[in-house]
Amino acid sequence: MDARRRLGILAGGGTLPREIADSAVRRGMPVTIVAIDSEADGDFGAHAVTRVYWGQLGGMIRAFKAARVTDLVIVGRVQRPEIGIMRPDWGFFRHLPRILRIVASGGDDGVLRHVVRFFEGQGIRVIGPDMAAPELVIGEGTMGAARAAPGDQTDIQQGMALIRALGAYDIGQSVVVAEGRIEAIEGVEGTDRMLARAAARRADPNHDIALKGGVLVKRSKPGQDLRVDMPAIGPATIKGAQEAGLTGIAVEANTVVAAERVRTVREADAAHIFVQGVKEENLGPAGRRFNPRLVAMRFRRASRVTPAEHATLDAIKGLTVVDALAAFSVGRAAVVVRNHVLAVETGEGAEATILRASGLRQWASITRRRRGVASLRDMQDLTQSFVTAVADAGYAGIAIGGALYVADAIREAAIADAEERGLFVLVRESGDRNGP
Known part of the structure; x- marks a missing residue:
């Protein structure tokens, strides 16, 4: 020393x-x-x-x-x-x-x-x-007595690939995957609250997701500065995984730390939950850091409210995020505020995503002006109740990736309601889909 x-x-x-x-x-x-x-x-x-x-x-x-x-x-x-x-x-x-x-x-x-x-x-x-x-860093291999099943390994690789694919957009470090289905993606709320959300959805009889099984996958985002944002797990992670009915936790080897390591392993063993450090397989090159100013995306205004420049940039980022999520069969909606992705939809529906995001916040908001954009992949999710949720959450407007159906009375009523509430509605021109 x-x-x-x-x-x-x-x-x-x-x-x-x-x-x-x-x-x-x-x-x-x-x-x-x-x-x-x-x-x-x-x-x-x-x-x-x-x-x-x-x-x-x-x-x-x-x-x-x-x-x-x-x-x-x-x-x-x-x-x-x-x-x-x-x-x-x-x-x-x-x-x-x-x-x-x-x-x-x-x-x-x-x-x-x-x-x-x-x-x-x-x-x-x-x-x-x-x-x-x-000595706090989790290396490659299993930490406790439980072992992952072959099906778990498939879910682990899908979770690793998803976090890598979303890394360019600075979205959370962890996901829940069960039987190939993405059940939750961490937004700004953190891993513990994401696990609580997954547990609540599984307990809701109105949802068709798994009642048990599945894996929490946690890894660094490509390009993440591990000096100040190194992912971590601990006893609270074990408890959250157990309450959600998961069978295991997989982390990227050598980039995640274990708090209270001895207690974490002991409680994982007691809950029959595996904890495994996984070396990343060759998933291809990571996407470069996303900059909405470098993306040429054209919109037409469906309402007469004009968005500010920063809102248009948030719209570009939100729609690019839902495009990226489409490959994983999730992501009907995303909420972006001042270039921060607060939440993305993972099967709960677009309106529920807005309600969840309304309880989250970005760093150091110092104004009460309306900021942020709720983005929808398709026009079919634009309803008056969705508009109400967006307005109540204090966001500035809505961006839509799908085509505008002029003859659809439900969508026309929603757009009219948005305009009355002072919300802009942007519709992406056909064919304008840009990734990182």
Whole structure:
């Protein structure tokens, strides 16, 4: 170990910040923890902790520099912050122009890449949990006693392929697959809430999805910066998988960490759930980072409301996402707000997807102006109840990938209702389908 290295930990929720701190101390590295007060809920033991609010950027930097921190790990569960709990200090306002560029960068990947650049601009090297505590990383093979069946392996590969296909759009790190069917895709809500959603759908007698079986697949998105967004599982993941009736959890080997590893394996064994690290097979080249400004997609306005430029860009991204999902037989709808994909449809229906997305939010929304677009693959999902859901959620408009049926009274009534509610309705011109 280099005696000159000093580790800083910017801690969110969960046990990983403490586990990484303990690992560093065992190897003789001094540790300084700065915990985000509204997020960090773990026990830090004997480690000294400085607590700050989201907006106290100056306090974070002062604590790390006072401790002569050389390397920084940003780890732990966080929610997208509400402006009211940020309590900014002078350091926040000093760096405000850069902060605004960070939150406007679009999607988790964009935000987190800018966060890395910010701290490295302060002379602190940002490293991943795998460098700070390599023993937490899940390698290739099975961790516990349970083993995947041949059918599970098929679902695992489909889940890996789906996350890879959607990586260019910065959509979540995990999916639920059962008997070849995509039952859930993680949006901005995180893995635990996605699993709870899958469990609730399985318990609903009105749905025809599997009552048990299936696999949670979790992996990094192509191009994801693992220094600040390394996927993780833990005891809560095991509990969520068990409540959803899944038979196993598969993660991409060497890119996912296990929190409370011993407990995670023990509880997985007790629930007869396999946990397997999977080496990615050759799935072809990953798509490049999606930029809607580089896509030539033509629209016609079905209502007289004119969208802003940023809304048109959200429409382009939403329709491209549902195009990509069509190959997996899901994705009738998607919600994009300020270039963030909040939610995609996975069999629950377009209207239900809007209702789910209305409870989610992107990073640091600082305006109450209508923002965001609900995109539909086909015109058949455009109904007055869908329009009502979009308006109630506060989105600016609707984008539709299918052809406009002028003689369809239901669709005409929905468009008229959207116009009355101040929503734009864009219809993609035939043939304009562009991927990353």
